[in-house]
Amino acid sequence: MTPDQIIEQIGSIRTAQPQNLMARHFNAAFFRSLDDQKRQRLMEIIASGMENPDSQMGAYAMHSEDYDLFAPMLDPMIRDFHAIPATTPIAQQHDWNTTAQDCDLGEIDPRLKEVSMRVRVARNLASFPLPGAMSKDQRIEFENIASGAFMKLINDPAFGGQYLSITPGSPHEIDAAEYDRRVSAHQMFKDMSGDPYLNVAGISADWPFGRGMYVSEAQDFLVWVGEEDHLRVMTMLRGGNLNTLFAHLHTGLEHLQTLLPAFATSTAYGNLTSCPTNLGAGMRASLHLQLPNLTENGTDLTRVKQEAKSLGLAVRGAGGEHSGAGEGGLVDISPSARLGVTEMEIMQRLYDGAAALWKLETA
Numbered sequence: 001m002t003p004d005q006i007i008e009q010i011g012s013i014r015t016a017q018p019q020n021l022m023a024r025h026f027n028a029a030f031f032r033s034l035d036d037q038k039r040q041r042l043m044e045i046i047a048s049g050m051e052n053p054d055s056q057m058g059a060y061a062m063h064s065e066d067y068d069l070f071a072p073m074l075d076p077m078i079r080d081f082h083a084i085p086a087t088t089p090i091a092q093q094h095d096w097n098t099t100a101q102d103c104d105l106g107e108i109d110p111r112l113k114e115v116s117m118r119v120r121v122a123r124n125l126a127s128f129p130l131p132g133a134m135s136k137d138q139r140i141e142f143e144n145i146a147s148g149a150f151m152k153l154i155n156d157p158a159f160g161g162q163y164l165s166i167t168p169g170s171p172h173e174i175d176a177a178e179y180d181r182r183v184s185a186h187q188m189f190k191d192m193s194g195d196p197y198l199n200v201a202g203i204s205a206d207w208p209f210g211r212g213m214y215v216s217e218a219q220d221f222l223v224w225v226g227e228e229d230h231l232r233v234m235t236m237l238r239g240g241n242l243n244t245l246f247a248h249l250h251t252g253l254e255h256l257q258t259l260l261p262a263f264a265t266s267t268a269y270g271n272l273t274s275c276p277t278n279l280g281a282g283m284r285a286s287l288h289l290q291l292p293n294l295t296e297n298g299t300d301l302t303r304v305k306q307e308a309k310s311l312g313l314a315v316r317g318a319g320g321e322h323s324g325a326g327e328g329g330l331v332d333i334s335p336s337a338r339l340g341v342t343e344m345e346i347m348q349r350l351y352d353g354a355a356a357l358w359k360l361e362t363a
């Protein structure tokens, strides 16, 4: 395709799919101004949104420096998604002081003492391309660096646990049945080769090489290796106390960081991630709430999505991204913002939002 044809094709996506942020902010003048090599690079970044016009974001960075090199195109998309006006400077701040505020949902209602809580952060190493541009050898080399770090973590009695690989021939390889069990237990990630967005971006390439998961002895601290980002570091706990959840993640993350080469970051965008939706804190914190009244017993998410949106929360079904509501109206709620908010602001938003939805549910 010639540059003119590409510009025309993106123009028709913009008309047909106004939610596609890549198409909405495609900058034809900038695109034309690039030399062939840079234009090719930008094409790879936006390919997912061109071939999947129903995309929300429609782009994945391939290298951490893409956020600088292609800022005239990417920055407006990032601001649009994270609701940051063009004139407001972006400088991601971090705050992990989990003791400064009390966010225990169990104090609101004893029924909230058993909710399932999950918080994850995305991290990438500065020394490798982002997953969409990694070669098979690099995926395997990265997994070896990560598994080396996990062996040290396993020696620490506070963590223990094991590293489970799905790389054929890996010394840590698990069989298909064990993999399926871990997916059903919501610990391990699904087969990425079924995801059309990731496929076009090359992020799921060479599946299942270089993919695996660390799980702690208590099964509450997990690290995904080789998914949409190099690392997805997470804690999963039952109970309503968000302070405990966030403090647990922070402890594990700090420890892991000392065992690995430097993460990719920038002063503006904080943690650099494949998908621009995850920049900043790189954090997604969620709760599973049973909301039968707000969801017509799990059959209709319209009302709960609308209420949640005004609280700055996104709603998914309990089965993950793009799933419907679960049994008895079980939904997953999480603060939408990742960039321009600190970790503790995300915790507070989740607490306030969950409390407000619970009040509506039980009114």
Ligand code: ARG
Binding pocket: 048, 054, 055, 056, 057, 058, 059, 197, 228, 275, 277, 321
């Ligand atoms: N690329 C997809 C889109 O633009 C997914 C975006 C958000 N989800 C994610 N897992 N990064 O709609």
